[in-house]
Amino acid sequence: MPELNHSDAPQPFPILIGDIGGTNARFSILADANSEQEHFPVVQTANFETIDDAIKLTLEKSKVQPRSAILAMAGPVQGDEIPLTNCDWVIRPKTMIANLGIEDVLIINDFEAQALAIAEVADDHRESIGETSENNAASRAVLGPGTGLGVAGLIHTQHQWIPVPGEGGHIDLGPRSERDLQIWPYLEAIEGRISAEQVICGRGLQNLYHAICKADGIEPSLKEPADITTHALAGTNKQAEETLTLFVTYLGRVAGDIAMIFMARGGVYLSGGISQKILPALQKPEFRAAFEDKAPHTEMMKTIPTHVVTHPLAALSGLASYARKPASFGLATEGRRWRR
Incomplete structure (x- = not known):
């Protein structure tokens, strides 16, 4: 097994998991590799000015605070400001790290999450x-x-x-x-x-x-x-x-x-x-x-x-599979992972 480099190291638990669509955003938290996901109510993207606001309100309902996040979103992941295809949200990982107490953010394409989900159905x-x-x-x-x-x-x-x-x-x-x-x-x-x-x-x-x-x-x-x-x-x-x-x-x-x-x-x-x-x-x-x-x-x-x-939450399930066993997946993280 090759030695893990900085970008390949597993993300620290607890991990916030998100599937961000144009209309709805779905979140869960994985406390550790052996835990079941804690799911939260579906978020209507139109009801929040930013994704950070939606995450803050979501986390108010959880006793567990995440140290890292994996988010799947529709569209290409490029640069430090990542606009969603069908809503006004812009994902800014550096701002998340600064304002949400999260130290490690990974953002991938929504259909990569769907692909992860079909590894174990x-x-x-x-x-x-x-x-x-x-x-x-x-x-x-x-x-x-x-x-x-x-x-x-x-x-x-x-x-x-x-x-x-x-x-x-x-x-x-x-x-x-x-x-x-x-x-x-x-x-x-x-x-x-x-x-x-x-x-x-x-x-x-x-x-x-x-x-x-x-x-x-x-x-x-x-x-x-x-x-x-x-x-x-x-x-x-x-x-x-x-x-x-x-x-x-x-x-x-x-x-x-x-x-x-x-x-x-x-x-x-x-x-x-x-x-x-x-x-x-x-x-x-x-x-x-x-x-x-x-x-x-x-x-x-x-x-x-x-x-x-x-599966009603297939993307979240796929992301959780990756979070639990990242070494089982060859997921490219270069240019898509931000750390404090």
Whole structure:
């Protein structure tokens, strides 16, 4: 085992753990490596001017004061001032250290936390789609349709799990079927391009529904993504039903592409609230059919399991796994860790 350098040394307990999204922030404290996480009520980011204010109020409810912090946030981690993608908060680790009594702050990408979470997923925290197989040391991948489309890999090598973040949600998505070709001209593009995230996320669901309505020559009547999925699952709106069927088909195509990129024989995991809500649609044949339809590698794809993560706090669980056993993960900390 190589000697730990300054940036690789374990963080001191107790550790504040945070999953910071555009709308909600979730916090917990891990008193030591053998403790259960102490969870706190969900924080609405709009109710606090800064993340430091939210942390102060959260810690007032705890008897344990943290010495260090691990925070996962949406967006790239660069520099000493780190803005969040979908809210006004800016994370300033040096200010946290100065004002919150914390001596060690590590900040990572939110989908690195999702990747950490799939290293150890109990059966009761996942729903399998199709056949399952266990290859515990094989690489894995995670996709999360939500506000956007997050993608990350988890590579197993040298007795460590190495999370691989990226911007895989922005890969190109193209038409394949005759119906796709009818719909595609009506999809809202970004600079002339249709990315996976333009279709496979909350607003993407709306984008797809509106395109289907235009292709059918009717006026769209459903306003919110939740309305579309509710009507689709209930079978009460024809265009909503097709929207959800195509949504899971396209998600299957992209999940299959990501599985091949990472050679994810250990499985592809779908995270986030949308995946959980549309589980009945994912369990129909279209998702797996699209996932496996990767000639000339269809037979190989049939052996790769797919799962929906049902853990309500998966990111916090993944961060806690890292906090307990940092040597089990090859997590890059350079340029993302601040110490007093």
